[in-house]
Amino acid sequence: MTRIGDNRARLLALYTTMCRIRAFEETALAAHKAGEIPGPLHVSIGQEAVAAGICGNLRRDDRITSNHRGHGHALAKGAGVAGMMEELFGRAGGHCRGKGGSMHIADFSVGMLGANGVVAGGIPIAVGAAQGLKLMGSDAIVACFFGDGAINRGPFLEGLNWAALYRLPVLFVCEDNGVAAFTATASVTAGPGVAARAEALGVPTVSVDGNDAAAVDEAAARLVAEVRAGTGPRLLHATTYRITGHTSTDPAAWRDPAAVEAARAAEPILRLRARLLSEGVAGSTLDIIQGDALAEMAAARSSALAAPWPDPAVAWEDVQDIGAVAGEA
Amino acid sequence: MQSITLVEAARRAALQEMRRDPSVWVLGEDVARGGLFGQYRGFLEEFGDQRVVSTPISESVIMGAGLGAALVGTRPIIEMRIFDFVMCAMDELVNQIAKVRYMFGGQAKPAVVIRMPHGIWRNSAAQHSQMLESWFTHIPGLVVAVPSSPADTAGLLVTAIRSDDPVLFFDPKNLFPLTGPVAEVIEPIPFGQARRLREGGDLTLVTWSAIVPQVEEAAALLAARGIAADVLDLRTLWPWDEAAVAASLRRTGRLLVVHEAVTTGGFGAEVVARMVELLGPGGLKAVGRLGQPRVPVPFAPPLEDALKVDTAKIVAAAEALMRR
Numbered sequence: 001m002t003r004i005g006d007n008r009a010r011l012l013a014l015y016t017t018m019c020r021i022r023a024f025e026e027t028a029l030a031a032h033k034a035g036e037i038p039g040p041l042h043v044s045i046g047q048e049a050v051a052a053g054i055c056g057n058l059r060r061d062d063r064i065t066s067n068h069r070g071h072g073h074a075l076a077k078g079a080g081v082a083g084m085m086e087e088l089f090g091r092a093g094g095h096c097r098g099k100g101g102s103m104h105i106a107d108f109s110v111g112m113l114g115a116n117g118v119v120a121g122g123i124p125i126a127v128g129a130a131q132g133l134k135l136m137g138s139d140a141i142v143a144c145f146f147g148d149g150a151i152n153r154g155p156f157l158e159g160l161n162w163a164a165l166y167r168l169p170v171l172f173v174c175e176d177n178g179v180a181a182f183t184a185t186a187s188v189t190a191g192p193g194v195a196a197r198a199e200a201l202g203v204p205t206v207s208v209d210g211n212d213a214a215a216v217d218e219a220a221a222r223l224v225a226e227v228r229a230g231t232g233p234r235l236l237h238a239t240t241y242r243i244t245g246h247t248s249t250d251p252a253a254w255r256d257p258a259a260v261e262a263a264r265a266a267e268p269i270l271r272l273r274a275r276l277l278s279e280g281v282a283g284s285t286l287d288i289i290q291g292d293a294l295a296e297m298a299a300a301r302s303s304a305l306a307a308p309w310p311d312p313a314v315a316w317e318d319v320q321d322i323g324a325v326a327g328e329a
Numbered sequence: 330m331q332s333i334t335l336v337e338a339a340r341r342a343a344l345q346e347m348r349r350d351p352s353v354w355v356l357g358e359d360v361a362r363g364g365l366f367g368q369y370r371g372f373l374e375e376f377g378d379q380r381v382v383s384t385p386i387s388e389s390v391i392m393g394a395g396l397g398a399a400l401v402g403t404r405p406i407i408e409m410r411i412f413d414f415v416m417c418a419m420d421e422l423v424n425q426i427a428k429v430r431y432m433f434g435g436q437a438k439p440a441v442v443i444r445m446p447h448g449i450w451r452n453s454a455a456q457h458s459q460m461l462e463s464w465f466t467h468i469p470g471l472v473v474a475v476p477s478s479p480a481d482t483a484g485l486l487v488t489a490i491r492s493d494d495p496v497l498f499f500d501p502k503n504l505f506p507l508t509g510p511v512a513e514v515i516e517p518i519p520f521g522q523a524r525r526l527r528e529g530g531d532l533t534l535v536t537w538s539a540i541v542p543q544v545e546e547a548a549a550l551l552a553a554r555g556i557a558a559d560v561l562d563l564r565t566l567w568p569w570d571e572a573a574v575a576a577s578l579r580r581t582g583r584l585l586v587v588h589e590a591v592t593t594g595g596f597g598a599e600v601v602a603r604m605v606e607l608l609g610p611g612g613l614k615a616v617g618r619l620g621q622p623r624v625p626v627p628f629a630p631p632l633e634d635a636l637k638v639d640t641a642k643i644v645a646a647a648e649a650l651m652r653r
């Protein structure tokens with residue numbers, strides 16, 4: 001139904017988001033290597049199409065929950081780049097005032113309810129947020145991102161059952177990169193996997209090539225509309241590939257180099273670029289998008305590096321109202 | 330003022346707050362049927378099934394959904410049915426609820442009340458009788474309430490529901506039938522203020538939750554034997570009323586902490602340690618703790634009785650302290 005021009009604009013928007021996520025994470029990895037970022041990073045290089053395709057179909061007042069690999073989800077949902085980069089650097093201007101870091105990025109102002117350091121930890125929170133929104137009469141929905149490793153934890157079963165039972169407005173998104181940390185998920189998962197499990201719990205499921213941004217976008221548009229219409233939860237199973245290691249310090253040397261090379265060739269940004277070129281978009285246009293993204297993130301890196309550290313007194317704040325301990329600073 | 334049971338006091342407090350604030354709702358197993366103890370009787374009829382949500386036996390999601398719903402602006406009462414089942418929701422409680430406000434730099438407001446009827450109760454054995462309240466005082470971000478009377482239960486529950494903090498509310502389930510006066514309009518009781526149950530100058534008895542009636546009974550027996558106990562019910566363990574305990578000790582010099590929980594690592598240890606820090610090692614003439622030995626709660630009545638704190642043990646411990 002959409003005209004070609006509209007479709008092209010959609011794909012360009014996806015391309016822009018994906019390039020920004022890639023540039024953010026490559027910049028962060030370089031900063032980490034240079035000793036500018038303390039603590040580990042979990043990057044999602046190669047998985048950008050899922051975050052971009054889902055969040056591009058959400059409204060600002062829709063909410064998302066994320067996992068330990070959440071930079072892309074946050075950026076795609078509209079979280080401010082400066083606040084994200086400063087959070088990674090542990091600076092005062094970070095979204096979480098330097099108290100969370102990479103694994104706990106949140107930006108409530110755009111509905112990003114938090115990354116999570118506990119696998120499957122976001123699932124119960126997402127269904128509850130959906131229940132709260134429904135209770136308040138809102139038509140906002142919640143997208144809940146998790147990896148294939150999460151489907152072997154109890155909250156996956158409890159949360160999907162719950163969402164189906166109360167017909168809650170949740171779009172579950174399983175980013176299936178085939179691995180959980182250093183283990184092939186299939187080697188520790190019985191049965192036919194996430195889609196069959198979700199269907200068994202009464203959650204209609206769609207599987208998609210998660211490295212095909214246009215396909216993710218199309219599926220997401222349909223599922224988001226269904227969820228928003230009040231027909232209950234849906235699950236999108238997106239297969240993808242994590243090109244880098246588990247954390248910033250993991251070379252993932254245990255993987256078959258040929259498979260990694262193949263995955264690099266099939267990665268989602270190159271694929272979307274090829275598609276856009278074939279639809280007549282000029283390569284120079286795409287180069288500009290990519291260059292802008294890199295420049296934006298390089299600027300965020302230098303600002304974060306120059307930004308002030310949090311005042312140590314801030315360490316005492318944001319604990320609780322009743323029974324808060326007084327700072328000794 | 331009407332005299333009502335503790336469980337009815339709790340019911341009226343929640344009822345009052347749900348009438349006052351439409352963002353308050355309750356979720357947990359069987360709550361639409363009034364809850365295991367009748368603490369939500371009539372709620373479904375008045376508030377409907379969107380605000381009184383009987384849930385699957387899914388403690389992780391009961392807890393985590395409460396948090397998620399709080400993050401979008403509602404104020405859930407999370408009912409755990411019996412305290413011991415919170416063990417199935419520890420990630421959601423300890424890693425998520427207690428941490429979100431801090432980890433996200435103040436963006437999150439985990440305004441939940443987690444109700445957990447706890448304590449020894451009708452020979453229910455080891456998995457339905459625990460008192461682990463001290464664990465939770467160790468966790469930054471959490472507030473811990475341990476009432477023992479109908480009026481305190483009502484007033485503290487109102488405070489808990491109105492608070493933006495996550496409050497762990499330990500309903501003393503063995504005391505649910507206990508009666509006492511409760512005002513028609515329930516006013517909030519501030520946290521961190523002990524209630525003096527009896528005034529005396531010979532020793533300070535510090536206590537809370539289900540064992541309080543026996544401590545009062547013991548104090549009366551001690552009075553008949555010429556020992557005047559100053560009895561303080563802490564009512565909340567985080568924050569707790571250090572000042573009231575210290576002031577009492579400055580007069581009596583003798584401290585006995587009595588709780589139903591296991592003595593080792595119980596909150597009595599914290600009370601004693603803080604008093605030594607505040608008053609100095611020479612500031613106290615005698616110090617003791619009385620709790621359950623470090624043994625699970627057994628089933629058979631003679632076994633349960635052998636281990637649990639009771640009036641006679643409290644009297645004996647107090648008298649021993651007076652001889653030191």
Ligand SMILES: Cc1ncc(C[n+]2csc(CCOP(=O)(O)OP(=O)(O)O)c2C)c(N)n1
Pocket residue numbers: 068069117118119146147148149150177179180181242246
């Ligand atoms: C409950 C829990 N167990 C273990 C971990 C350690 N851990 C962090 S990420 C991870 C792998 C998760 O796999 P998946 O969800 O598929 O995401 P991926 O890392 O593959 O993107 C593990 C085991 C954790 N964070 N939480």
